[in-house]
């Protein structure tokens with residue numbers, strides 16, 4: 045049974061979410077996602093369409109033994125029986141019956157044109173298919189929910205018939221009839237009027253299933269709840285066919301935080317950020333940084349004026365406390381920063397700048413100047429931290445003095461190109477002249493630099509370049525344009541990003557590389573020698 049039957053949080057990531065372009069889930073992926081969903085505390089997990097999609101059939105088989113759900117109940121999704129076929133003789137209905145799922149969610153036509161043109165049957169036969177299939181599964185001891193496909197378009201075309209489908213399903217024993225905005229084109233006020241009418245006309249328990257084609261899926265779902273539905277469907281990260289389904293985490297956060305409803309087990313809303321990102325890892329679809337509540341940018345502040353108000357009270361520029369969904373407020377330092385942005389970012393990085401107005405102003409001016417030359421600090425916290433340390437201490441943190449570096453790339457007879465670099469520097473009083481080889485110039489410089497300083501600073505062996513991004517800044521200039529390089533370095537416990545800018549891609553990379561190593565040594569509390 046679900047946590048509370050009064051209100052259903054119904055997740056369809058594994059079925060409708062998997063209908064998203066570019067998303068392909070293995071059975072193991074589906075099992076991993078189901079575990080996350082159960083941990084989050086949704087009431088129902090729609091696992092797929094057994095009998096139609098072989099992977100989904102296998103998922104239900106394996107789920108029976110491999111998953112021990114604490115909060116959720118599995119729902120198997122599938123269509124009503126075929127026209128002219130009794131439900132008891134329909135093979136696909138049999139697969140739903142045999143899936144072992146406690147709930148079967150049937151999809152049924154409720155739009156007359158779909159019945160006549162897509163299903164190619166009569167309106168009465170469709171009603172028979174709905175009633176027969178619901179009764180058959182109920183007799184098998186399963187709970188039945190019914191998704192009324194294209195309900196809102198169907199209601200517009202033929203209200204009496206759309207209502208009749210809801211009535212017939214409820215009378216046959218469907219616990220919930222979910223009204224589907226399948227094409228996602230309905231707007232909130234109209235949707236709310238329709239939901240109210242269906243509730244009054246049929247008395248059935250209603251649910252809502254929205255798609256985001258008009259950008260209104262979450263708003264429509266909330267509007268439906270406000271009109272009286274007690275079952276809401278959606279997907280994590282809004283995955284789904286075309287523009288996606290309603291984002292379930294945004295719906296739940298809105299209802300819990302703004303309507304005072306208790307939908308997840310106590311405290312679990314704060315797991316939203318972690319679970320949205322963990323599921324994105326499994327789907328291998330980069331999470332949208334601008335997703336409401338759980339996006340990395342959802343509570344990131346860039347404008348100086350915003351920061352100055354946030355310094356007084358974060359609520360002045362945030363609709364809710366990010367901690368309530370497990371997210372964090374972040375200050376972005378850029379050309380749009382003012383003194384308050386610098387002060388708050390400094391605090392985030394461990395510097396108390398509150399009493400040094402002049403220093404903060406100087407840092408803001410330097411950031412604006414550097415950004416006008418192509419640097420970006422909002423993505424390169426580590427370079428900003430070095431800049432700040434330089435202003436606070438009066439000198440840039442430095443662990444080695446570079447005399448010179450050079451790199452050549454050679455194309456060999458076998459067609460392979462390899463790079464070789466030489467780095468000359470002084471570290472801990474010793475002059476080092478080191479060569480490094482690599483499959484590219486940055487790789488060769490990385491090898492030479494770490495070899496040159498590893499004797500003085502062994503921590504450098506933990507550093508690894510995990511990401512490298514290049515961007516041409518003034519695209520009109522072609523190959524002599526200004527280049528920006530962002531390098532992400534990791535040490536097994538965390539990662540940091542540094543920036544370099546130059547007309548030469550290797551020069552820009554070298555600057556980012558040196559900053560990356562310098563910040564890493566600072567992070568490891570190495571003492572400059």
Ligand SMILES: CC(=O)SCCNC(=O)CCNC(=O)[C@H](O)C(C)(C)COP(=O)(O)OP(=O)(O)OC[C@H]1O[C@@H](n2cnc3c(N)ncnc32)[C@H](O)[C@@H]1OP(=O)(O)O
Pocket residue numbers: 060093095096097123124125126127151152153162163164193226
């Ligand atoms: C709105 C939604 O997202 S609903 C979920 C949709 N999901 C999917 O389609 C994913 C899984 N689908 C599949 O694996 C396949 O499409 C299947 C197995 C369901 C059907 O495959 P096929 O039999 O090859 O036919 P096809 O894919 O062309 O589907 C159309 C058939 O389904 C029938 N059909 C469509 N809707 C329904 C319904 N609600 N109830 C019963 N039959 C239906 C059509 O009448 C047509 O039948 P016909 O071939 O006998 O004329």
Ligand SMILES: CC(=O)C(=O)O
Pocket residue numbers: 060151191192193194224225226227253255
């Ligand atoms: C059932 C379903 O996924 C829809 O109508 O959109």
